[in-house]
Amino acid sequence: MMKVYDEKHLKNIVLLGAPKAGKTMLAEDMIYEAGIVHRRGSIEGKNTISDYHEIEQERGNSVFATTLHSEWHDYKINIIDTPGFDDFIGEIISSVRVADTCVMVVNAQHGVEVGTELIWNYIDRFQKPTIFAVNQVDHPKADFDAALVSLRERFGSAVTQMQYPVTQGESFHGIIDLLRMVMYKFPPEGGRPQKLPIPAEEKERATVLHNVLVEKAAENDEKLMEKYFEKGTLDEDEMREGLKLGMIHHDVFPVFVMSAKRNMGSGRMMGFIDNVAPCPCEATPERTTDGKDLTFDPAQPTALFIFKSHIEPNLGKLSFFKVISGEVTTNSELINSQTGATERIHQLFIMDGKSRTPVDKLVAGDIGATLKLKDTFTNQTLHAKGFDVTIEPIEFPEPRIRTAVIALSKNDDEKIGEVLQKIHQEDPTIEVAYSKELRQLIVSGQGELHLAVCKWFLENVYKLHVNFESPRISYRETIRKSATASYRHKKQSGGAGQFGEVHLKIEPYIEGMPDPTEYSVRGKEVLDLEWGGKLVFYNCIVGGVIDARFIPSILKGVMEKMEEGPITGSYVRNVRVMVYDGKMHPVDSNDISFKIAGMMAFKDAFMRAEPQLLEPVYDVEIMLPEEVMGEVMGDLQTRRALIMGMDSKGNYQVIKARVPLAELDKYSTTLRSLTQGRASFKQRFADFVPVSFELQQKLAKSLQVLEEV
Known part of the structure; x- marks a missing residue:
């Protein structure tokens, strides 16, 4: 049975980073170094401890956050290996939440990437202590110094160099450690290094950087600063103490050097995690x-x-x-x-x-x-019973992409809904809802890859065969001018008949507009519509031409037609209706008669009031490197986008645009293709805006054809 570790001998870390930074291989390295496994797996061999799911091995990248552990010098290090793609941001956020230290793995070829930026937002929100692991220093295009510069440009003076490589690229074999002031020299196949004195040609550079590190450690505590002024230096234990305080306060982000693939450098970082990274009892409650x-x-x-x-x-x-x-x-x-x-x-x-x-x-x-x-x-x-406490839940981001789920067998409809709810309970960033308006089951997620994984589970785990299709768009209808109409509903079929006549006027509703003056207002109802917008309904009947008891029926008829607008069958919004005249029959008038008359009068008036189709538009924010701005801007122009502004964030540009939802279908895939995966976006509903006359005509025709089908 495994030893039980107390809260002082536990370290919880999460491995984070952009795709292909090398997180899974670093996790493999760490448990191999600790002797938990005796042979390291590889991504190519599909035999790593972390990426063990069938879908991860199929795709060659992490889809789920995976927990592992290592036991290292009387400490237990819990490790969570996370996916790199922000499609799986839910897995990343929940892992950051429970970790006490974040290890951000940075590719030595690229330095800070868009993926690094996105993940940092969550590290920063939770204020987690952070280590940067500059990985793949053995790659032919590795540039450790450039990667370090990019870290400092983005994260400032808190970026604290702990090491540097003696050489890099394919000849990488040695690391100068600035805390211990030694050189670690690795055998060509990696593994346990020799601990050697720093070579004479590196001594001056190492000493300068060591002194910077000492000063950085000292500035996090007044007592340490006093010792530093007295002695001109600090010993290793004092430096560790200062670095730990700096990490806890988010003032120190140590930077380590490694090649996880060749098993070089991870052991030293694990030693630092043991000795310096905060344990749970030192972490933020x-x-x-x-x-x-x-x-x-x-x-x-x-x-x-x-x-x-x-x-x-x-x-x-x-x-x-x-x-x-x-x-x-x-x-x-x-x-x-x-x-x-x-x-x-x-x-x-x-x-x-x-x-x-x-x-x-x-x-x-x-x-x-x-x-x-x-x-x-x-x-x-x-x-425990009697200890009534609820931990503040994680706030997950809103979905960025949606799809309609169509069962290939109608018998599976109900089961698919149940299974998707299960998937949502596992992964709250997958949202599931049946849209009464669209008459479709809609699944929303973070990207195409996210939804592809959802479909894979439906088909491979639950044996349910489905198609994912572009969902219909939730249009809205309104009017641009006022119009009047009347309708007489008369039906005689032996015995009591049906009779009701309604005269009404409709106008566009604008917030704050005064009540009508051309009619005598006897009653007013302001309805906040569940689909957005308002209906303001006035009873302007004088002289009792329509009995007051029939007014609610007229309103009901108007509301029924507003739920299925005359142009495309979409919801109607922001209209006001004045019922000002009509007729009734002492025997044949009833609620159903006035409901039908109200509905048909509203429909006639609506079609005379310059009906306007509205489409949903979204505020979209795209973060991307400057060199791909041209391609992304060009693509946005083809999507009827309105550019709202541009900004910069660290080394990246941010484009803010307003884009119709109809043009955002599969946008995440296009963006990934245009930028080789180096851009990301988020979207949020903004408003409903009018479509052009030509587009309205086209949509009305296509949606009517759809209704007939």
Whole structure:
């Protein structure tokens, strides 16, 4: 049985970085160095501990965040290896949330990339201590100095150089360590290095950089600064103390050098994580939903935060958690704070990819997994009875792409909806809803790759065959001028008949406009429509030509037609209606008569009031390198985009545009293709805006054809 580590001997790290930075190989290196595995896998060999899912091996890149661990010099390091593509940002954010230190893996060829920028937003939001690991220094195009400059340009003076390579490219074999002031020389095949004195030709450079490091360590604590002024230097332990304080306060981001592929440099970084990176008891406490801090204290009652759920075929649901307070043992009974359900923890595991190592107990600060929780999902809290606490949930980003899901067999319709809800519970960045308006089941996610993985699971795990199609667009209808119309509904079929006549006027509604003066207003209703916009309905009947009891029926008829607009069948918004005249019959008039008369009068008036089709537009923000600006701007022009502004963020440009939703279909794929994956975007609904007359005619025709089909 595995040793139980206390909160002072635990380190929780997350490996982050742009695609192809080398995170999975670094994870492989770290568990190999610790002796957890005795042979390193490779991406090409499809045998790494981390990327073990069938879909990851098919695609050759990480899709899920994977937990692993290493035991290194009396410390347990929990490692979470994350995907690089921001399609899987949900996996990344939840991993950052439960880590105590972030290791940002940077490709030595490229330095700071768009992926680095995107992930940094979440590191910064959670204020997590961060280490930069400059990887692939053995690549022929590696440029460590340029990568370091890009880090400093983006993240400022907190970027703190701990090492530098003696040579780089294919001849990379040695690292100068500025904290220990030694050279690590690696054998050609990598592995355990020799610890040698710094060569004479490197001594001057190393000394200068060492002194910079000493000063950086000293400035994080007044006592250390006093010692530094007294002695002119600090010893290694004092430097570690200063660097740890700097990391906790986000004032120091140590930079290490390595080649994970050739197993060079990861062991030294692991030693630094052991000695310097904060343990859970030194980390920022978790926040509860009532605004209190919950420290990682094993003496407190138990509280677990579920940061990830995953359904494994033939195994069931795995729930990954961090112990926030107290300790958890097998057969613990805990309460779900969101649902009130009681859950029994039958088994506890430490996970290394798909391998499960049973444990009897985990304490505050540790990360583990359990099987088959019935009513508990990602972002929920489990706590001991009587310890009523809810950990503040993770805020996941809004979807950027959507698709309609069409079952190939109608018999699967209901089952597909249920399975997609399960997938949403595992991955909250997948959203699922049936649109009554569009009459389609809509799945929304972060990108084409994200949705492709969702489809893969439907077909390969749940054996449900579907097509993903471009969803219909939620248009809206309104009017541009006022118009009047009347309609007489008369039906005689023996016995009591139906009779109702309505005269009404409609106008475009603008917020704050005064009430009409041409009619005597007897009643007014302002309705906030569930699909956006307003209907203002006036009863202007005088002399009792229509009995007051029939006015609600007229309103009901108007509302029914507004739910299915006359141009395209889309919702109508921002209209005001004045019912000013009509007729009724003492015997034949009834509610249904006036509902039909109101509906048809509204439809006639609407078609005379210059009907206008509105389309949804989105605010889109694209972050990209300057050299691909031309291609992206050119593409936006073909999408009827309105450029709202441009800005810069670090080494990157930001384009802000307003783009019709109809033009954003599969945009993430196009953007990735145009920029070789070096750009990213986010989108948010902005407004409904009028379409051109030509486009309105075209859409009306195509949507009417669709209705007939």
